[in-house]
Amino acid sequence: MTTSLHACRLLAAISHTLLIVAALLATAQPAASAEECRTFARLELIFGGDDRGHPISSAAFSRFLAREVTPRFPDGLSLFEGQGQWHDAHGHRILESSRMVLIFYIPDAQSDEKIEAIRSAYKRQFHQQSVLRADGNTCISF
Numbered sequence: 839m840t841t842s843l844h845a846c847r848l849l850a851a852i853s854h855t856l857l858i859v860a861a862l863l864a865t866a867q868p869a870a871s872a873e874e875c876r877t878f879a880r881l882e883l884i885f886g887g888d889d890r891g892h893p894i895s896s897a898a899f900s901r902f903l904a905r906e907v908t909p910r911f912p913d914g915l916s917l918f919e920g921q922g923q924w925h926d927a928h929g930h931r932i933l934e935s936s937r938m939v940l941i942f943y944i945p946d947a948q949s950d951e952k953i954e955a956i957r958s959a960y961k962r963q964f965h966q967q968s969v970l971r972a973d974g975n976t977c978i979s980f
Contacts, residue, residue: 874979878942881953884922884970885960887935894964899937906959907939910952916940942978 887894907915922936943949957969 875977876979877975878978879945879949880974880976881939881941881943882970882972883939883941883953883956884972885937885939886922886964886966886969887937889964889966893935898964902960902963903939906956907941910956911941911943913943914941942976 885894885899903915903917916939918938918940920936920938921933923931923933926932953971957971960966960969
């Protein structure tokens with residue numbers, strides 16, 4: 839790997855990390871008052887950006903969002919793009935682009951089923967081993 843390519847990837851990874859930290863800090867701030875605060879479920883889905891060694895285009899990912907995510911969570915979401923890394927079964931570090939979808943929602947009886955359907959569809963369509971899921975609750979005021 840050339841030094842400039844390595845530097846670009848490192849810069850992209852740092853930028854991605856800072857973007858996620860900024861998003862976390864922005865949502866971690868306490869509400870102005872208890873009356874304004876409402877508890878929502880927080881969902882983060884992190885999608886790998888390569889399909890069998892080829893980048894997943896923004897257009898292909900947008901179609902996936904429109905078909906699989908938006909119908910299940912129509913109230914809105916945020917999309918963050920960056921670089922990620924993971925270790926494969928042989929211990930090799932893999933660097934690839936990634937996308938994080940952040941959704942705040944009011945849970946219902948079908949929430950888990952909808953989330954797992956999104957993850958399954960992405961793994962199937964883009965030949966992924968996994969889609970990272972992180973869940974939590976947070977207090978939000980508008």
